[in-house]
Amino acid sequence: MESKEAHTGSRRVYDPGDLKQLVGDVGTEGVRNRMRCEKCGSQQWLSVEFWIPTAQELEGLTVRRLVGTRMIRKVILRDGPAG
Secondary structure, eight states, X not given: OEEEETTXXXXXXXXXXXXXXXXXXXXXXXXXXXXXXXXXXXSTTEEEEOOXXXXXXXTTOOOBOOOOOXXXXXXXXXXXXXX
């Protein structure tokens, strides 16, 4: 699966099995809604498409593979009246 960011020009290729493990069995639009550009953090210019590379394109291709996942816990506080 390939993601492109039109504004920054970044291009990444991911293993579809890894993305399925992370976001579930969804289409390319579902994957796009869960991704952001690594350079600018935006979703606005991001396009995601399923892509089967040819043998020539496979030569020298770098694929991002899932190594592991970590859950990050964020604390959200709100100010309010005492008591």
